[in-house]
Amino acid sequence: MSDPHLISITVNGVRHETVVEARRSLADVLRHDLGLTGTHIGCEHGICGTCTVLVEGRPARSCLMFGVQADDLHVETVEGLAENGDLNTLQQAFTEAHGLQCGYCTPGFLMLATALLRENPDPTDDEIRTAMSANLCRCTGYAGILAAVRAAADADSTTT
Amino acid sequence: MDAEAAAALGGRWVGRPVARVEDRRHLTGDATFVDDIRTAGVLHVAFSRSPHGAARIEGIDTADAEQAPGVHAVLTAADLGDLEPLVPRLNRPEFVAVEFPMLAAERVRHAGEPVALVVADSPHAAEDAVELIVVDYEADEAVGSIEAAVEHDAPRVHEQLESNVLLDVPFADDPEMDDVLAAAELVVDAEFSSGRLTAVPLEGRACLAEWERGGQRVVLHTSTQIPHLVRTTVAGVLGLDEHRVRVVAPDVGGGFGQKCVVAREEVLVCVAARVVGAPVKWVEDRVESLLAGFQGHEQRFDVRAGFDADGTMLAVDADIVADVGAYSTHPFTCGVEPLMAATEMLGPYRVKHYRCRTRAVATNKAPMAPYRGVARPQMVLAMERLLQKAAIALDLEVDEIRLRNLIPPGAFPHISATGLSIDEGSYHESVELCASTLDLPAFRERQRAAREEGRLLGIGVSVFAERTGYGTEAFAQRKMAITPGYDTALVRMDPSGSVLLSVGTSGHGQGHQTTLAQVAADRLGLTPDRVEVRQGDTDATPYGWGTFASRSMVVGGGATRRASDLLADRLKTLAAHMLEADPEDLELYDGEAVVRGAPGKSVAFEQIARLAYLETHRLPEDVEPGLECTASFDPPGTFSNACHGAIVELDPETMDVHIERYLVVEDCGVMVNPAIVEGQVRGGVAQGIAAALYEELAYGEDGQLQNASLMDYLVPTAWEIPPIEILHLETPSEFSETGAKGMGEGGTMGAPACIATAVSDALAHLGAEVDRIPITPDRLHEALREREQA
Numbered sequence: 043m044s045d046p047h048l049i050s051i052t053v054n055g056v057r058h059e060t061v062v063e064a065r066r067s068l069a070d071v072l073r074h075d076l077g078l079t080g081t082h083i084g085c086e087h088g089i090c091g092t093c094t095v096l097v098e099g100r101p102a103r104s105c106l107m108f109g110v111q112a113d114d115l116h117v118e119t120v121e122g123l124a125e126n127g128d129l130n131t132l133q134q135a136f137t138e139a140h141g142l143q144c145g146y147c148t149p150g151f152l153m154l155a156t157a158l159l160r161e162n163p164d165p166t167d168d169e170i171r172t173a174m175s176a177n178l179c180r181c182t183g184y185a186g187i188l189a190a191v192r193a194a195a196d197a198d199s200t201t202t
Numbered sequence: 203m204d205a206e207a208a209a210a211l212g213g214r215w216v217g218r219p220v221a222r223v224e225d226r227r228h229l230t231g232d233a234t235f236v237d238d239i240r241t242a243g244v245l246h247v248a249f250s251r252s253p254h255g256a257a258r259i260e261g262i263d264t265a266d267a268e269q270a271p272g273v274h275a276v277l278t279a280a281d282l283g284d285l286e287p288l289v290p291r292l293n294r295p296e297f298v299a300v301e302f303p304m305l306a307a308e309r310v311r312h313a314g315e316p317v318a319l320v321v322a323d324s325p326h327a328a329e330d331a332v333e334l335i336v337v338d339y340e341a342d343e344a345v346g347s348i349e350a351a352v353e354h355d356a357p358r359v360h361e362q363l364e365s366n367v368l369l370d371v372p373f374a375d376d377p378e379m380d381d382v383l384a385a386a387e388l389v390v391d392a393e394f395s396s397g398r399l400t401a402v403p404l405e406g407r408a409c410l411a412e413w414e415r416g417g418q419r420v421v422l423h424t425s426t427q428i429p430h431l432v433r434t435t436v437a438g439v440l441g442l443d444e445h446r447v448r449v450v451a452p453d454v455g456g457g458f459g460q461k462c463v464v465a466r467e468e469v470l471v472c473v474a475a476r477v478v479g480a481p482v483k484w485v486e487d488r489v490e491s492l493l494a495g496f497q498g499h500e501q502r503f504d505v506r507a508g509f510d511a512d513g514t515m516l517a518v519d520a521d522i523v524a525d526v527g528a529y530s531t532h533p534f535t536c537g538v539e540p541l542m543a544a545t546e547m548l549g550p551y552r553v554k555h556y557r558c559r560t561r562a563v564a565t566n567k568a569p570m571a572p573y574r575g576v577a578r579p580q581m582v583l584a585m586e587r588l589l590q591k592a593a594i595a596l597d598l599e600v601d602e603i604r605l606r607n608l609i610p611p612g613a614f615p616h617i618s619a620t621g622l623s624i625d626e627g628s629y630h631e632s633v634e635l636c637a638s639t640l641d642l643p644a645f646r647e648r649q650r651a652a653r654e655e656g657r658l659l660g661i662g663v664s665v666f667a668e669r670t671g672y673g674t675e676a677f678a679q680r681k682m683a684i685t686p687g688y689d690t691a692l693v694r695m696d697p698s699g700s701v702l703l704s705v706g707t708s709g710h711g712q713g714h715q716t717t718l719a720q721v722a723a724d725r726l727g728l729t730p731d732r733v734e735v736r737q738g739d740t741d742a743t744p745y746g747w748g749t750f751a752s753r754s755m756v757v758g759g760g761a762t763r764r765a766s767d768l769l770a771d772r773l774k775t776l777a778a779h780m781l782e783a784d785p786e787d788l789e790l791y792d793g794e795a796v797v798r799g800a801p802g803k804s805v806a807f808e809q810i811a812r813l814a815y816l817e818t819h820r821l822p823e824d825v826e827p828g829l830e831c832t833a834s835f836d837p838p839g840t841f842s843n844a845c846h847g848a849i850v851e852l853d854p855e856t857m858d859v860h861i862e863r864y865l866v867v868e869d870c871g872v873m874v875n876p877a878i879v880e881g882q883v884r885g886g887v888a889q890g891i892a893a894a895l896y897e898e899l900a901y902g903e904d905g906q907l908q909n910a911s912l913m914d915y916l917v918p919t920a921w922e923i924p925p926i927e928i929l930h931l932e933t934p935s936e937f938s939e940t941g942a943k944g945m946g947e948g949g950t951m952g953a954p955a956c957i958a959t960a961v962s963d964a965l966a967h968l969g970a971e972v973d974r975i976p977i978t979p980d981r982l983h984e985a986l987r988e989r990e991q992a
Binding site: 063078081082083084087090129145147148177184188 | 225230233235237238326458487884920922
């Protein structure tokens, strides 16, 4: 079954060249080939959204995408969010609003929310809820997550 | 509670929504779950699992798999060597023990049961090789439901047994029962049932085993809630001294009970790593998790309840059956659901006459383990629906009938019909506050108007007592062969004056690294950021029982407080020596020991610690070096309470249930960290709403799971879970050192009954009602059809 391909992939601004099997998922490439274990895998069939990363700026289920499909593309993961070691506005909002418990789904939600706020910096509560219902969280009941995204949107609109 | 009482119970940090120290690593991608651990030369395990609910294994051919690329070993039951059998036990004559096989040998008893495993270079290579294993199965007739299991001529899940009943306890009897029911003004006779659930932690089970010291000692990283018991069990099955097993629970991505029993995969990766002489990892995929992970909550309650004319509940006669799947699990056994249900059925209601038979029946499904709530979501559903049926018959409002039956203020401790001692709670107050907040009269007015327009609006209420912090005595009464209960904390101040707190509880999302530090900080007079909480590593923590049954803040928190107090005394003794003061006059505050009333006369913890470790020649003669104290705590248990209220609207055409409002009035005593309490409530309610409306493992009578994907097993999203309002009451516990009561499961206990009573209220004028969860649109349509036909 071995079918190696050389790919070039830019993750959080850093370019990597790596050899991957054709069937290796992007999530596995990020986690096991590049050592970026912040992206987690929850279901491997595209429902839970735990593995959400941004590909060319748009949210993608990295479990449903092959590594070879990311050849020559830009990928963003949770490891790229903090700014000079400080939590960014969204990360800070998650901790202040108690938007995480076990933390396993958190990277996926952060990437999903990052994409939402870039595309729509001033979302309504309904728009936040609709967007965040793409992913599953089993601990929080979602209230803290929605509040965190709201707070991050509000904070960014007051600073810009 | 007034400020003085608050100060007596805690101090500056307990009671505050201190930000979680756990968050940063999760927010930056730095957390370490099992599959994030990088181990050189690690090999990967995949399992060959039964495709049948019930079958005989006629033969296994592993030859092709062994020759597959990248394969290091293929193991079947015959290759496991001399393992001690794992036979979960209850010390009850009514209990039937069955072995929990590591790999199935002659028979498979549920779809997903492991039959063989492959160790290979990569997960892909291992999974490819699993496809090459040929197992010759001779399918048997399976047992797919409680009804099928208890039929007279039912096929037997365990062929050597006389029946499928693994536990049958005449739990309580009352000689006056029949007379009381015969004389009652109203007898409600009903059957309640609940679908089979699975916890769906977003991180499934995962383990990594590595033998070190030339194969003398195994280190098992595993996603567990009970690291010490996993060590004891692995050591026992492998026949090793426990010092030759180290178990580490790193970051754990949710458990909810599914990870509070020992998994056979945890044992098998240790065996596999020994066979191949390399580290070995297994990471469960979601299909395995749904198919082979522990399940629960599938129960049936046949109940008769007698009421007098004013709505007083006189008697409850219950026949409870739990579908426990194919095996008992370790350590709680198949008794955990049926015995919990029988013991706590009456909840906070004062019912004088109680009779109960409770059973565990085996079926060809994945085994049951305690899943959040453990039988209480079902018994609360039964009790609240019984009250609702009586209230409708007797024309009483939802709050009236409950207030008539709940333990009133001043009647604590209440000794229940099963002998439970229920400590003080705010049962009446919670119902009154819920009813006034939802404004019952106004709602009834709105409901009447809505009904005239053909809309279906309903209000539901559920009240419950959440027994938490079970001590050893409680588990001994259940007659468990292993009796968890106590826990132990070790508090050590190091030479820099900072503190290491090491505990036997093992949090996995509950924020214990924050809350236990708050508890210690108050007792020691320093800031929580100077307290590092260590848990989950059997090499680095005192023997303890881990985190389940809403025990950690009561038991682990109590042990933390006791150990911290011992250390505080030592600090005062040394400070008194250094300051030439009386220890009684010393207070610990802000990292210093201060002489009360003499500001400026103080000594910093760093100086005390320096004396204790680095300048011990200056110690008083009778004082030993070091600053380390250990204490245990083993409480009798304490009851949280809550009243949930919901307003729902049903779509008359689709029967979609929209939750317009959801209110929780909760009382968990002293809240160590209100933000974390509210997070637990909301998360628990979300799982309860899931059980009420969406989730159910759909097994066919052939033992096949028909919805083994998250596309089909419906975990609710942010769209389905409504905003949850929370109001707090605070009745401190006498039975926990901190005044806190456990509260991790209450949300899940209250929500199914709250939603079911609300939906039934919405349909009451049509004569329809719901007694089975999940309440799906097709079941609602069916209930209405039945009503029309009647």
